[in-house]
Amino acid sequence: MQPEQEVWTVTQLNRRVGELLQGAFARVWISGEISNFTQAASGHWYFSIKDEGAMVRAVMFRGRAQAVGFVPKVGEKCEFRVSVTLYEPRGDYQVQVEALRRAGRGDLHQAFLALKEKLSAEGLFAQERKRSLPAMPRKVGVVTSLAAAALRDVLSALARRAPHVQVIIYPAPVQGPAAAGQLCQALRDAIARAEVETLLLVRGGGSLEDLWSFNDEALARVIAASPIPVVSGVGHETDFTIADFVADVRAPTPTAAAELCCRSRAACLEQLSGTTRALVVRQARLLELASLRLDRTVASLVSPQQRLRQQAEKLQGLCNRMARAATQPQAVRVARLNAATSRLARNLPAVDGMRAxxxxxxxxxxxxxxxxxxxxxxxxxxxxxxxxxxDPRNILDRGYAIVRTQDGIIVKNALDLKIGDPLGIELGKGGLQVRVLQAHGLL
CATH class of the missing domain: 1.20.5 (Single alpha-helices involved in coiled-coils or other helix-helix interfaces)
Known part of the structure; x- marks a missing residue:
């Protein structure tokens, strides 16, 4: 009889296969073309890697994807550092990508990552050091090539959105061995002249080699040290350069850089119209309040004509009193004086009686x-x-004496003394100094 064999579940089988795959393959580099690329809302990348004869599913989690420095495109050939895994719920074999670089450009990409890590460690990418863009710049500087399509895009966008903003161009090549140095010099010239409020560093899209001038360390340090805010608009939306990371604002395209650097004329006019309307409403309200205050003040005022009429009536009354006083008979005034004299006499005191x-x-x-x-x-x-x-002196004069010890204490009891104690005796006239020869109490 054969022993009964163990029965596995599908989950156990897939888990065991996954362990075998991970144990059998170390991390390896593979090359292939990207297909079916999807960037999830979580930040993870899901895609396939294929060549002429095969295809494998791949996943790159957000933490790894953020370190790449660019977003790969469908059909782009890249090199991938992967570990082999199994997606257990479906039993699908896949690779988990830990790093990727564009095929044939591994050295450039490694140099890009090394410089990015170095400058990030120095804090050049820190958000707190980045400057805010002025809301209403009057002059904007553009650092780019005179022949670049990016310059035409920027000028077209600014002419359409903000024709009131003056544009000053600081020309410099954007591609080639000497481009990085000339870009640095153009930025330094713009900073030294200090005639613009915002600087745009722009270039159209291209390959990694085409954009390499914007991965220059010296250029990054000039951007970081610039007292004028810098907007970087290099390449397409999926292209990333060191200049993008160190600039105060990164725009996905040159046109977007022009749109970010200043508000549109339409928006400014709309804000001005809104402010004007609010000012009109506010002014009308203030005028209404002032009119109400004026009405109340007018109601409390007395007109000059009315005040003159009141004064004339008062003056007329005084004149009438004066006229009546002047026409009173002399006898009436004499009688009033005599009556007052009589009252005064009655009220005077009797001085003679009071003197007696x-x-x-x-x-x-x-x-x-x-x-x-x-x-x-x-x-x-x-x-x-x-x-x-x-008086004690009178008693002493009758023959009495006062006896004191050497300390001035009056002696009242002879038994308090000892033989030989010095004593002072005060008499009615004079005193004596004696010593005790014998002491005895009352008989």
Missing amino acids: QLERQHIALAASMRRLLDQRGHRVAAVTQTLRAL
């Missing part, structure tokens, strides 16, 4: 003061006699 009353009060005050002084003198004499009776 004041004299009496003065005499009474003097007598009262003498009595008070006599009383106070008797009290002072009595107190003085008491003080004299209590």
Whole structure:
């Protein structure tokens, strides 16, 4: 009886095949033509690689694709560094692309990647160092060849969109061994002359070799050091150069560079019209408010004619009073004076009576003061006699004495003393210094 064999699922089989493929093939370089190219919204690239006899599916994930520096085109021959994998859900054999370069141009592409990595490490591609473009430039400079189709595209776009913007051309070849140096010199001239507000560095599409002047390190450093914002419009939308990465703004085409550097005349006129309309509305509103304030102010004012009429009426009243006062009889005025004199006499005080009353009060005050002084003198004499009776000097004069120790303490008890203690004795007249010979208490 044969042992029962293990049964695999399709998933297990595909997984095992994928492991075998990955283990059997190291990362290799292959060459072929790109077909069925799709750039997903996620940033991943999906395409096929084919030659005359075969085709294989390929995928390049976003992180790897961003490092390529250009977007490949269908039919373009490239070289791919791949690892062999299996897409398990469908069982399809495919390759996962880690790097790619255009076929036959590996050295140039490697030089491009090396310079890109070097300048990126120095911060020349950093977004925070890039300058903003002026919104309304009056002059725009174009650095390109006089014979380039890109120049015609730029001039046509600016003439159509912004005929008010003056264009100054700084000619330089855009292809050939000496092109990079002359492009640098044209940029330096534009910076030194300082007559434009934005610089456009433009060229039409071409192969990697055709665009190589824009991958020059010296040119990249001139762009980075420029105080004037630089817009790079080199090649087609899928072409990338070092100048694109270091410029302040990258445009996909020269025409797009012209459109990005300034606002269109139509947009400016539309904004101006909108601003004018808003200004008219605002001005009308201000005039309405000013008219209302004027009406309120006028309503609160008194006209000069009305004020003169009021003053004339007041003056007429004063004149009438003066006339009436002048025509009053003299007797009436005399009677009024006599009445006022009588009222004044009645209200005057009786001075003679008050003088006699004041004299009496003065005499009474003097007598009262003498009595008070006599009383106070008797009290002072009595107190003085008491003080004299209590004066210690009077007691000493009667034969008493005050005994003090050497420290000035009055001795009250003989038993507090010791034989030989010095004492001071104060008498009624004079004093003595003695020593204790004997001490005894009360008998």
